[in-house]
Structure formats: C-alpha cells, structure tokens
Amino acid sequence: MANVLYAVIQxxxxxxxxxxxxxxxxxxKAFTQKRKGAPVLQMYFxxxxxxxxxxVVSDVSSWIFKVTPYxxxxxxxxxxxxxxxxxxxxxVGFAGDxxxxxxxxxxxxxxxxxxxxxxxxxxxxMGASREAMISSLIEPxxxxxxxxxxxxxxxxSVYQIxxxxxxxxxxxIHPVYILTFIAMLVIIxxxxxxxxxxxxxxxxxxxxxxxxxxLEYSGRNLALIELGAAVKQLVxxxxxxxxxxxxxxxxxxxxxxxxxxxxLIYLIKVIFVAVVIAIxxxxxxxxxxxxxxxxxxxxxxxxxxxxxxxxxxxx
Amino acid sequence: xxxxxxxxxxTLLIAAITLFLLAAFAALILIKSxxxxxxxxxxxxxxxxxxxxxxxxxxxxxxxxSTHINIFTSTIPFISIEIEFDKLSAxxxxxxxxxxxxxxxxxxxxxxxxxxxRNVGLFNFLYSTFILSMLLVMISxxxxxxxxxxxxxxxxxYFLVVFESEHVENQKAGKLYIIMTHIGTAFLLIAxxxxxxxxxxxxxxxxxxxxxxxxxxxxxxxxxxxxGTKAGVIPVHIWLPRAHPAAPSNVSAxxxxxxxxxxxxxLLRFVLCYLHVENTWWGISILCIGIxxxxxxxxxxxxxxxxxxxxxxxxxxxxxxxxxxxGVGFIALAQKNEFLGALAITASLLHTFNHTLFKGGLFLxxxxxxxxxxxxxxxxxxxLIKKMPITALxxxxxxxxxxxIVPFNGFISEWLTYQALFANIIPGExxxxxxxxxxxxxxxxxxxxxxxCFVKLFGISFLGRSRSAAVENAKEVPVTMNIGMGILALMxxxxxxxxxxxxxxxxKVVSGMVGTSIINQLQGGFIIAFYPLSISxxxxxxxxxxxxxxxxILLAIFVIRIIGGKYIERKYGTxxxxxxxxxxxxxxxATGFSKPLRIVLKILYRPRREVEIEESASSYFPxxxxxxxxxxxxxxxxxxxxxxxxxxxxxxKVKFSVQxxxxxxxxxxxxxxxxxxxxxxxxx
Numbered sequence: 001m002a003n004v005l006y007a008v009i010q011x012x013x014x015x016x017x018x019x020x021x022x023x024x025x026x027x028x029k030a031f032t033q034k035r036k037g038a039p040v041l042q043m044y045f046x047x048x049x050x051x052x053x054x055x056v057v058s059d060v061s062s063w064i065f066k067v068t069p070y071x072x073x074x075x076x077x078x079x080x081x082x083x084x085x086x087x088x089x090x091x092v093g094f095a096g097d098x099x100x101x102x103x104x105x106x107x108x109x110x111x112x113x114x115x116x117x118x119x120x121x122x123x124x125x126m127g128a129s130r131e132a133m134i135s136s137l138i139e140p141x142x143x144x145x146x147x148x149x150x151x152x153x154x155x156x157s158v159y160q161i162x163x164x165x166x167x168x169x170x171x172x173i174h175p176v177y178i179l180t181f182i183a184m185l186v187i188i189x190x191x192x193x194x195x196x197x198x199x200x201x202x203x204x205x206x207x208x209x210x211x212x213x214x215l216e217y218s219g220r221n222l223a224l225i226e227l228g229a230a231v232k233q234l235v236x237x238x239x240x241x242x243x244x245x246x247x248x249x250x251x252x253x254x255x256x257x258x259x260x261x262x263x264l265i266y267l268i269k270v271i272f273v274a275v276v277i278a279i280x281x282x283x284x285x286x287x288x289x290x291x292x293x294x295x296x297x298x299x300x301x302x303x304x305x306x307x308x309x310x311x312x313x314x315x
Numbered sequence: 316x317x318x319x320x321x322x323x324x325x326t327l328l329i330a331a332i333t334l335f336l337l338a339a340f341a342a343l344i345l346i347k348s349x350x351x352x353x354x355x356x357x358x359x360x361x362x363x364x365x366x367x368x369x370x371x372x373x374x375x376x377x378x379x380x381s382t383h384i385n386i387f388t389s390t391i392p393f394i395s396i397e398i399e400f401d402k403l404s405a406x407x408x409x410x411x412x413x414x415x416x417x418x419x420x421x422x423x424x425x426x427x428x429x430x431x432x433r434n435v436g437l438f439n440f441l442y443s444t445f446i447l448s449m450l451l452v453m454i455s456x457x458x459x460x461x462x463x464x465x466x467x468x469x470x471x472x473y474f475l476v477v478f479e480s481e482h483v484e485n486q487k488a489g490k491l492y493i494i495m496t497h498i499g500t501a502f503l504l505i506a507x508x509x510x511x512x513x514x515x516x517x518x519x520x521x522x523x524x525x526x527x528x529x530x531x532x533x534x535x536x537x538x539x540x541x542x543g544t545k546a547g548v549i550p551v552h553i554w555l556p557r558a559h560p561a562a563p564s565n566v567s568a569x570x571x572x573x574x575x576x577x578x579x580x581x582l583l584r585f586v587l588c589y590l591h592v593e594n595t596w597w598g599i600s601i602l603c604i605g606i607x608x609x610x611x612x613x614x615x616x617x618x619x620x621x622x623x624x625x626x627x628x629x630x631x632x633x634x635x636x637x638x639x640x641x642g643v644g645f646i647a648l649a650q651k652n653e654f655l656g657a658l659a660i661t662a663s664l665l666h667t668f669n670h671t672l673f674k675g676g677l678f679l680x681x682x683x684x685x686x687x688x689x690x691x692x693x694x695x696x697x698x699l700i701k702k703m704p705i706t707a708l709x710x711x712x713x714x715x716x717x718x719x720i721v722p723f724n725g726f727i728s729e730w731l732t733y734q735a736l737f738a739n740i741i742p743g744e745x746x747x748x749x750x751x752x753x754x755x756x757x758x759x760x761x762x763x764x765x766x767x768c769f770v771k772l773f774g775i776s777f778l779g780r781s782r783s784a785a786v787e788n789a790k791e792v793p794v795t796m797n798i799g800m801g802i803l804a805l806m807x808x809x810x811x812x813x814x815x816x817x818x819x820x821x822x823k824v825v826s827g828m829v830g831t832s833i834i835n836q837l838q839g840g841f842i843i844a845f846y847p848l849s850i851s852x853x854x855x856x857x858x859x860x861x862x863x864x865x866x867x868i869l870l871a872i873f874v875i876r877i878i879g880g881k882y883i884e885r886k887y888g889t890x891x892x893x894x895x896x897x898x899x900x901x902x903x904x905a906t907g908f909s910k911p912l913r914i915v916l917k918i919l920y921r922p923r924r925e926v927e928i929e930e931s932a933s934s935y936f937p938x939x940x941x942x943x944x945x946x947x948x949x950x951x952x953x954x955x956x957x958x959x960x961x962x963x964x965x966x967x968k969v970k971f972s973v974q975x976x977x978x979x980x981x982x983x984x985x986x987x988x989x990x991x992x993x994x995x996x997x998x999x
Contacts, residue, residue, distance in 0.1 A: 011867075051875055054883035058890075060780055062700045074867035078860055099733050100721065100855045102759075104864075107720045110766055117774030117903065120697075121889045125903020128774065132767035133911035139763035140756035147737060147755055154741055156734070157854065215890060220875050220882070293915050300756070307752050311743055 006091040007081060013263065014080040014238070018230035019043035021237065021274045028278035043230070047223045055219035058119040068115035069217065069224035075108035076231040083238045086262040087162050087248045097156040098146040102139075105232060109135060112225075116213035123205060127212030130289060134197060134209065137296035138190045144303040145183050148176070148310055149243055162242050166249040175313060179306035181244045185276075186299040188240060190292075192233040194277060196284040197292055207286055234270070241269040325382045327370035328400055331412075332450065334363030339443035346436030353426045356439035360419040360446065367412030367450070374405035375820050379827075381520070383456065393517055399456035402827040403588065406664065406820075407453045407573075407580045410671045413806070414572045415446055421679050421799030422565045424792060428686060438478060438563075445471040445569065452577050458507045458517040465503070465577075469496045472574060475566045476558045488557035495554040499544025506537035506585075523590050531590050535597050538585050539604075546578035546634045548608045550950045555631060556615070560623035560691065564682025567623060571630045572675030576667050579637055583660075587645070588828055595649040599750065602642025606754055609635030609761040614919055617768045617912055618946050620905045621691050622681045625772060626674065629717065632761055633670045636732060637663050639754050643735045646747060653831040655738050661825050661833060662731035665818065669724040669810060673716040676803040680710040683796055684776065687789040693905050695783040696776035702789040705797045707777045712804040714769040716811070719762050722861040724810035727818075730855060732758065764912070771908045780899040812858050906944060913946070920946040 023040035030037025039045075057065065082096035082104075113131055116124035150156045153164035171177045190197045193210035202208050203215075214225050247265045251258050287295065338359035345352035374382070381401040388395040400408075422442070429435050448471055451464035473496075477489035511517055513526040526534070540551070547555035555575070559567045582601075586592065612631030619625040640663025647655035683706045684699065685691055700707040716723035736758070739751045781787055791797075810817050819834055826832040876882075891897045913922050927941040973980075 048878065051879035053879075054885060056885045056887050058888065059886045060698075060889050062778065064700070064778060070868045070871060071864075073871055074864045077867045078863045081863055096855055096860065099730055100726075100860065103719060103721055103726055103729075103762075104860065106718070106762070106766060107715075110715065110718065110720055110770060113767075113770040114774050114778060117770070117908075118778040119889045120779035120897070120899070120902045121891075122901055122903060123890070125774075125908060128770060129903060129908045129911055132770060132908070133915060136760065136763035136767055136912065137915065139759045143733075143755050143759040144752060147740070147752065150737065151740065156737060220879055224871060224875075289911065290914060304752070304756075308749070311745070311748060 002089060003091045006084075006089045009089065009259075009263075010081050010085060011077060013085050014231055014234055015077065015227070017267070017270065018227065018234040019047065021234055021270060022230055024271055024274040025278040025281065028275055029282050032278075032282045043226075047227060050218075050223035050226075051220045053219040055221055058121070058216050060120040061115075061118045061216070064111070065115050065118040065216070066221070068111045068118075069221040069228070071111045072108040073224040073228035073231070075104050076228040076235065079104045080231055080235045080238075083158055083235050084162060084242065085238055085266050086259060087159070087166065087242070087246075088251075088259045088262045090159070096158070098150060098158055098161070099143075099156055101158065101235075102142060102146070105235075108228065108232070112213055119216045121216060123208075123212045123215045126205065127209050127215070130209045131213060133289075134190060134292055134296075137293055138187055138299060141183055141296065141299035141303045142187050142191075144300070144307055145180050145187065148180050148303065148307045151310055158239070162246060165243055166246040168246075169249065171246070172244055176306050176309040177244055179302050179309060181240070183299050183302035183306060184236075184240050184244070186295060186302070188233075188236045189277065189280060190295060190299070191236055192229070195281040196287045197295060199286045202286075237270055237273045238266075241266070241273055245269055322378065322382055324370040324373045324378060324405075325384055325400065327366045327373070328382070328398070328408075328454070329384070331363045331366035331370065332447065334359055334366065335443050335447040335450065338363065339440050339447070342436045342439035342443060346434070349430040349435040350427075352436045352439060353430075354423055356443060357419040357423050357426075360443055361416055364412040364415040364419065364446075367408050368416070370400070371405035371409035371412065374400060375402055375409065375823050393457070393459050395457065396460055397456035398454045399520055400454050402824045403580070403583060404454045406668075406824045407576065408450060410576060410668055411446070411449055411453065411573050414569065414671050414675045414803075417799040417802045418565050418568050418572075418675065418679065419799075420802070421568075421682070421796045424795035424799075425563075425565055425679075425682055425686060427793065433478075438475075441471055441475050441478070442566065445475060445566070449569075449574060449577060453580055456519060458510065458519060461519065462500075462504065462507065465500065468574065468577070469493070469500065472558075472562075472566070472570060475570075476562045478563060478566075479561070482561075484557075485561040488554075488561040492554045492558035495544055495551065499541045499551070502537045502541035502544075503581075506534045506541065509534050509537075519584060519589060521589075526590070528593075532594065534590060535586060535594075538582065539600065542578035542581040542585075543604065544578075545581070546575050546638075547631050548604050548634060548638065549611050549631060550954055552608070552612070552631050553948075553951060553955065556619075556624045556627040559627035559630070559678075560621060564623070564678055564685060567626075568675040568678035568682070571627065571678055572671045575630060575634060576671065579634075579641070579663075579667055582641065583828070587648075587660075592645045592648045595646055595747075598642045598645030598647070598649055599747075600642075601638050601645055602750060602754060605635045605638030605640075605642050606757040607635070608632065609639065610757050610764075611919070613761045613764040613768060614916060615948075617764060617771070617909050618920060620693050622684060622693050622772065622776065623678070623691055625693075625768065626677050626681060629677075629765065629768070630670075630674060632765065633666070633674065633717070636729065636758065636761065637666050637670065639663075639758065640666060640728075640732045640735060643732075643739050643751070643754075647739065648829065652742075653829055654833065655735065657822075657825050657829045657831040657833045658731065658738065659735035660829060661818065661821050662728055662735050664821050664824060665731060666725075666728035668817070668821070669716070669728050669807070672803050672807050672810075673713045673723075673725060676709065676713040676800050676807070677717065679796070679800050679803070680706060680713060683792045683800070686792050686796070688783075688785040690783070690785055693772060693776045696781070696786055697779045697783075697899060697902065698777070698781040698786060699789060700777040702786065703777075703791050706792060706800070707773075709797065709800045709804045710777065711773060712807060713800075714773050716807045718766040718769050720766070722808070722811045722857045724807045724814075726857065727811060727814040729758065729762065731818075767909075767912065771905055775903075775905045775908065779902050782899045782902070812861065814857065913944075919949070921949065922946050 022043050027037050027040050079101050082101045113128040116128040149161050153160040165171050193200055198209040199207050217225055248262055251261055338356045342352055342356040384398040386396040448464055448468040452468055455461040455464050473489055473493045476492055477485055479485055509530055544551045559571055609632050612628050612635055616625050616628035640659050644656045644659035716725045719725040719729040736751045736755050740748045822834040913920055923945050925943040928937045929939045931938045
C-alpha cells in the first residue's frame with residue numbers, strides 16, 4: 001500500500017509541479033526586467049497545445065527519433081521515483097540509489113544526443129556535441145557531491161541520506177554542507193541548461209545547446225521532451241532541497257495531515273530555489289562555450305573540498 | 316593419462332580440448348574447400364565451447380574441489396602437461412567458452428567474404444589453436460606449462476594479426492605487438508625464475524611461504540608489468556590500438572574480449588592466490604594504474620574515427636575499470652578487510668565477464684559494418700540504421716551496455732565497483748579515502764566520456780544521411796552473424812535484469828579465493844540489496860526500474876492519446892534555414908563532434924590544425940578548403956621515442972666498436988669469456 005501511495009504521490013507531484021517551476025523562473029526573470037511576462041501557468045497551456053498538434057518528422061530520421069521523447073520523459077520520471085518529495089511516506093523495499101539515479105538520467109541523455117544526430121541536421125550535431133562535453137565535465141562533481149552526503153548514513157540510498165540529514169536539524173550551518181550545497185547548485189544550473197551554461201530562451205546557433213538538440217521536434221514529441229526536461233530539473237531541485245534543507249523533522253503530527261503539510265513546505269522550498277535560479281540567470285551572462293570548463297572545475301573543487309572537510313572537521 | 320580417475324567436468328574439459336584440436340586439424344584437412352572447411356571447423360569449435368561451458372558451470376556451482384589432470388610428464392625435468400581446474404580457472408573458461416560460441420556462429424557468415432580470396436583453412440587452423448592456447452593458459456598447473464601456453468597464445472595471435480598482411484600497417488602492428496608482448500613475457504620469465512629459486516618448484520598451487528618479503532615485492536612488480544603489457548594498461552598499451560584493428564574482426568573480438576583478460580587471470584592467479592596480498596601499496600599501485608587507464612583510454616578513444624581503433628582504446632578503459640575493482644580488493648585484503656575485498660573482486664570479475672560480452676559484441680558489430688561497407692572509417696558511414704536495422708539495434712544494445720546505462724549489464728558491475736569504492740572511503744584512512752573518491756570521479760568521468768564516444772560511434776555511423784557510396788550499397792549481413800551478436804546482446808540484457816543470479820556464480824569463485832562470501836549480504840532475487848558491515852542498506856533493482864520506465868511510457872501514450880487524439884504525422888525535410896539543398900557533407904562529422912572535448916582536453920591531445928584555402932576571385936567563395944587536424948600520442952612521443960633513440964644509437968655504437976667484423980677481435984672476446992667463466996667457477 002505504502003509503495004503505491006508513494007509512487008502515485010511522486011509521479012503526480014513531480015509531473016504536475018515541474019512546469020510550474022519553469023513558469024516561476026520566467027515570471028521572476030520578467031519581473032526583474034520590468035516586463036509583465038507570461039502567466040505562471042503558461043507552460044501547461046503550451047504543453048496542452050503541443051499535444052493536440054500534429055507532428056512533423058524529418059524524412060532522414062529513423063525510429064530512434066520517434067522513441068527518444070518517450071525514453072527521455074520516462075527516464076526522467078523513473079529518476080523522480082528515486083528522489084522522495086516527502087520523507088513522510090516510507091516505501092517498502094526502496095529499489096534505487098543515487099548511482100542508479102545518475103545512470104537513469106544518462107539513459108535519457110544518451111538517446112537525446114542520438115536523436116539530435118538522427119535528423120542529419122547541423123544544429124542537432126552541434127547541440128549533441130556540446131551536451132556531450134558539458135555532461136562529461138560535470139559528471140565527476142555530481143558523484144563526488146552525492147558520495148559526500150552519502151557518507152553520513154553510510155548508504156547511497158537517497159532515502160537514508162535524507163533521513164540522516166533530518167537528524168541534523170539545520171545541516172547548512174555545517175561547513176561541509178555549505179560547500180557541497182553550492183557545488184550542487186552549480187551542478188543544477190549546468191544540468192538543467194540554465195544561464196550561464198546554456199540559455200533556455202535562445203535560438204541562436206552560437207549559444208544554444210539543449211535547444212539545438214530538440215530543434216527538429218514538434219507536436220506531442222516536443223511536449224514530452226519539454227516536460228521531461230522540466231521533470232529532470234525538478235528532480236535535481238528536490239534532491240537539493242530535501243537533502244540540504246530537510247523539513248520533516250519539524251512536523252510533529254502524524255497521518256495524512258502531516259503529508260499535506262510536508263508537501264506544502266516542500267512546495268515553498270522549491271519555489272525558493274526557483275527564485276534563486278532565476279536570480280542567477282538574470283544576474284549573469286551566458287558564458288562562452290569554452291569557459292564552461294571553468295564552471296565545471298569550480299563545481300569539482302567545491303565538491304572535493306567538501307569531501308575533504310568531511311574528514312578534517314568530522315561531523 | 317589417468318582417464319579412469321577423472322571426474323565428469325574433467326572429462327568434459329578434456330573433450331573440449333580434444334575438439335578444439337580436432338577443429339584445427341579439420342581445417343587443415345579440408346583446406347581445399349573453403350566453405351566446407353569454415354563451417355565444419357566452426358561447428359566443432361561451437362560444440363567444444365559447449366563442453367567448456369558445461370565443465371565450468373559444473374565446477375563453479377556444484378563441485379568444490381579442484382580437478383587435477385596429469386596428461387603427460389616428460390623425462391626432462393619440469394616439462395609436463397598438467398591441468399588444474401579450479402573455480403577461478405572455471406570462471407575464465409566460462410568467459411572464453413561463451414564468447415567462442417557466439418564468435419564461431421558469427422564466423423560462419425563473416426568468413427564467407429574470404430572464400431576464394433584467402434586461405435580459409437589456415438585461418439581456421441590459427442583461430443582454433445588460438446582458442447586452445449587461451450584455454451590452456453587458464454587451466455595450466457605449473458609455471459612452465461603456463462609459459463608455453465602463454466607464448467603459443469602470443470604467437471598464434473601474432474599470425475592472426477598479420478593475416479591480412481598485404482597492408483603495410485598490419486605488418487607494422489604485428490611487429491609492434493610481438494615486441495611488446497615479449498617484453499611483457501620477459502618480466503614474467505624473471506618472476507618465474509625468482510619463484511623457482513626460492514621454492515624449488517614451478518607449481519602454481521604450491522606454497523609461497525619460502526619466498527621472503529622483498530622478493531615478493533619484486534615479483535609483484537614483475538607480474539604487474541608483465542601482465543599489464545598483455546592487458547594493455549597505460550603506458551604499455553601502445554600495441555593494443557594497433558594490433559586489434561589489424562586482425563579480422565572475429566579475432567579482434569576474441570583478443571579484446573578474452574585474450575587481454577588472461578592478464579587479469581594472471582594477476583589473480585599469481586598475485587592473489589600464489590603470493591597472497593600483504594602490502595597495501597600493491598593494491599594502491601593497481602588502483603592508480605586503473606584510474607589512469609580508464610580515463611586516458613576513453614579520452615584517446617574519443618579522438619579515433621577508425622571504428623576498431625576506437626573500440627580497442629575502450630578496451631584499455633575497461634581494463635582500467637576492472638583494475639580499479641581489483642586494486643580496491645587488494646587494498647582491502649592487505650588490510651585484512653576480507654568482506655570488502657570479496658566485494659571489490661566480485662565487482663571486478665563481473666565486469667570482466669560483462670566486458671567479454673559487450674566488447675566481443677561491439678567488435679563483431681564493427682566486423683558487420685566492415686563486411687557490408689568495406690570501410691572502418693566512421694566518417695564515411697552514416698544512415699546505416701536503414702540498411703542494416705538488426706545490426707544497428709544490436710550495436711545500440713552493446714553501446715548502452717558499455718556506457719553502463721540501465722538496464723544493461725555494464726551498469727551492474729560499475730554499480731558494484733562504485734559500492735566497493737564507497738565502502739573503501741568509509742573507514743576514513745587518510746590517503747586511501749582521497750584515492751577512492753578520486754577513483755569515483757575518474758569512473759564517473761570515464762563513464763560520461765564513454766557515453767559521448769558511443770553517441771559519436773552510433774550517431775555518426777548509423778544515423779543521419781549516408782556519407783559515401785559504400786553505405787548506399789550496404790545490405791544486411793548474413794543471418795549467422797546477427798545470431799552470434801544477438802546471443803551476446805541477450806546475455807547483456809539478462810545480466811542487467813537478473814544480476815543476482817550471475818553474482819551468485821561470481822561469488823562462489825571469489826569465496827573460493829578470498830574465503831569470504833558476500834552473497835548473504837545481497838538479498839532478493841531481482842533486487843540487489845547490499846548491506847555492508849552492518850550499515851544501512853543500498854538497494855537497486857534494474858527490473859523494477861525497467862518496469863517503471865515501460866509503465867511511464869505506456870501511461871504517457873495513453874494520456875496523450877486521450878488529450879491529443881489520433882497521432883498525425885507529416886514527413887518533411889530536415890530544417891535547413893531555407894537553404895533547400897542540405898547534403899550529407901553538411902552534417903556534423905565525427906571530428907566535429909569531438910571537437911569541444913578536443914579543445915577542453917588539449918593538454919592531453921595537443922591538437923594541430925592545418926588549413927589550406929585555395930582562393931578564387933572572391934575570398935568569400937574559395938574553390939577548395941583543406942582542413943586537417945591531428946592529435947599527438949604523448950606516450951609514444953615522450954616515452955617510447957626517447958627510449959628507441961637511445962637504443963638505436965647504442966646498437967649503432969655496438970655495431971661499430973664491438974661487432975667490428977674482425978676475426979681477431981672475436982677471438983679475443985672468446986678468450987676473455989673463457990677466462991671469466993673459469994674465474995667464476997673457481998670463485999664460486
């Protein structure tokens with residue numbers, strides 16, 4: 001029973017919430033630019049419209065191009081299943097950990113890059129090639145960061161990590177977590193195609209990475225990919241907020257009310273991170289492609305120092 | 316031969332050896348008829364390999380004793396053919412046999428392009444003896460016999476490397492291979508001599524207690540260099556990316572899939588089982604070599620556009636990953652942490668088996684591409700998925716497996732390696748924890764770069780528009796070739812989905828060596844739940860995840876169908892910015908694809924670019940542009956070239972000052988030699 005409830009809450013909350021995060025980021029960006037901006041719910045309307053439209057498929061492409069949207073979307077959702085939005089519901093036999101999460105997301109990325117090459121378009125190749133570079137450079141930092149936080153419960157299970165962080169009340173006052181927290185924030189920006197690594201609003205060949213890969217997609221295929229990207233972004237944000245800013249230890253009641261309160265606090269935390277990402281986006285500029293290694297190096301150094309801190313300062 | 320006292324797996328093993336011999340001679344007898352010879356020889360190999368599978372499965376799962384067979388003892392001391400078949404040997408024989416079954420099925424179709432052109436009988440003779448020599452390496456019981464089998468393996472594989480000898484680069488590759496492999500063998504020979512001088516025996520199952528500490532250290536270094544050369548670890552890897560592409564593809568699959576693993580077998584047999592790991596630095600040095608090989612191997616693979624060279628560099632990478640597991644295991648065993656040692660060695664052995672499957676499959680895939688298009692250069696391919704759909708699907712499976720992507724087998728062994736590294740961090744011993752986290756980073760980097768590399772391999776050669784006429788005329792390969800690859804792909808998927816079944820077998824092998832079983836810590840049939848050292852559990856279930864992925868896909872299709880109605884598709888050209896004449900040259904090339912990483916890692920590649928522009932009246936419309944980019948092989952330039960230079964100048968000096976050609980000088984040399992010998996005899 002708990003398993004089913006958990007899965008339903010995970011899938012429902014993450015898929016429903018994911019487009020909202022994009023809406024909030026766009027709204028905050030518009031606000032700082034003294035524009036009115038699109039409604040916060042705009043992405044939901046876009047997705048609905050896209051699903052209803054017919055699909056244009058390049059005549060060069062193969063079946064890879066058609067299955068990719070489904071694989072990208074479902075791998076993001078499968079990764080979402082491994083990252084609890086609330087620790088109030090404990091599933092029985094939790095069958096995944098951080099390493100699995102990273103490699104499930106790799107499945108989506110692998111097919112995304114293949115589909116980009118499938119249409120024989122220069123844009124696609126360009127996007128895939130850049131994505132390959134960025135993801136390779138950021139991957140070591142992701143695993144070091146996750147392994148560092150996994151050291152406290154001595155387990156790579158996301159559930160155990162979040163549980164052990166709850167015991168610490170406010171983990172962010174500890175220097176180990178400040179460094180890994182910032183590293184994680186940098187990783188999120190790089191992984192979710194945000195400024196300064198990539199610009200989600202651009203369609204200029206000099207700057208686009210993720211947008212270049214999905215240039216050939218239309219209709220429901222595009223909707224799935226956009227939603228998949230939003231889900232992936234929310235997975236990373238959930239990982240960040242539920243590990244570094246745990247909140248379930250402050251809820252003293254039990255039962256269904258506790259779950260509702262927990263989800264509400266979770267929502268507030270997500271909105272907070274969305275605003276932070278928006279502020280980072282408006283206050284920096286898109287970097288040159290070959291300056292991105294510097295960002296990756298920054299993330300690596302932060303995560304590595306965080307790891308060293310763990311052993312020097314202890315916990 | 317003491318046939319009557321043999322157990323059943325001993326009989327099966329002898330049957331396998333006899334059949335491989337039979338296959339070799341059948342090839343020679345039927346040398347006149349190419350087709351018959353090829354089919355008969357390969358079928359016998361398949362049957363022999365089935366015997367090998369049966370023998371090793373019985374040995375691993377049922378029999379706990381070690382089978383000793385004394386086939387032949389000569390009157391010359393130490394020269395005897397003795398077989399010792401224990402669980403470790405059985406594990407490697409299983410790897411070999413499984414791969415041989417698939418490769419031989421594949422060869423029935425693949426060798427057909429040699430009919431009437433080359434000596435198929437000779438090829439099949441060499442092929443069967445090559446398999447036999449590898450089998451003997453894995454089951455030999457004394458160091459002398461091991462050495463003979465090892466040399467036979469090197470020589471036969473040399474002949475296979477130079478089989479297509481009309482190409483100059485194949486001859487060069489063969490020469491480099493035979494030199495490098497003999498340098499490695501020389502180190503092994505010295506180690507065997509040290510072994511004999513202390514124990515007075517060449518028996519591999521004997522006791523090493525008589526060998527003092529410092530001699531053990533020296534032997535370890537010798538074994539590491541000797542076996543490292545065969546495994547192709549960096550910096551002694553230079554033969555591997557040349558020799559593997561030169562051989563016919565089915566032989567490359569065997570060489571990359573299993574021959575380089577004999578070195579892993581050697582390290583386990585000689586260092587772990589014979590010497591017993593006592594020093595932490597042994598493990599640390601293996602771990603460091605593993606990290607360097609994993610990262611640099613994949614980094615060099617990224618710059619290759621010859622499909623088989625690319626795969627050969629990936630073998631370097633995967634040997635690195637295997638060595639990372641092995642290194643952690645040796646560190647843990649030296650510190651008497653047997654549980655972690657068992658876990659790490661399980662990870663490393665499982666990766667050995669996995670790599671045998673997917674790398675064998677990838678080389679066969681490369682062979683299929685070469686068979687259909689007659690080129691190994693991926694810049695000339697493109698759009699093959701439409702011409703060869705089955706090959707494309709199988710190569711995609713192997714690519715996902717090698718990139719450690721769920722739900723394939725590569726992920727399982729890398730997960731175990733990550734867990735071993737993680738468990739190695741936890742005690743917090745200074746130095747080792749930093750080394751372990753750096754290994755984690757290296758493994759992650761290697762994984763991501765491998766993904767980039769296989770996106771390049773698959774994307775450029777199978778997707779997009781075709782880049783040459785060779786692809787236009789390509790047809791799907793004979794069905795036996797796809798069957799051979801298909802079995803491998805199914806096994807990759809099976810291990811990925813039901814890992815515990817396979818880990819159970821590996822665990823029996825490891826517990827036979829280390830004495831600790833980890834299977835009690837792994838729970839469930841479909842879930843790997845791993846509970847090390849009374850810590851809270853880590854669990855993954857690839858099957859559940861695959862179920863979730865499929866479930867979400869079905870859900871998405873269902874929901875979209877309800878909201879969006881029927882699926883309406885329109886075919887149209889790729890977006891061309893209104894240019895209206897996109898062609899295959901405007902696609903991204905493999906060189907272009909790897910350019911960002913080439914620039915980021917330029918300290919490693921040192922790329923050089925030459926651009927020649929032939930201008931016409933207007934500089935905006937040049938008549939031709941030639942663009943050439945080259946990367947530098949730093950090990951060859953800064954490590955091997957200086958050594959070679961010194962060697963050459965030395966030998967030139969020797970030629971002019973010692974080997975003068977004057978008979979008087981030679982007489983003096985002989986005289987001095989005699990005096991020295993007499994003095995030595997007198998003094999000792």
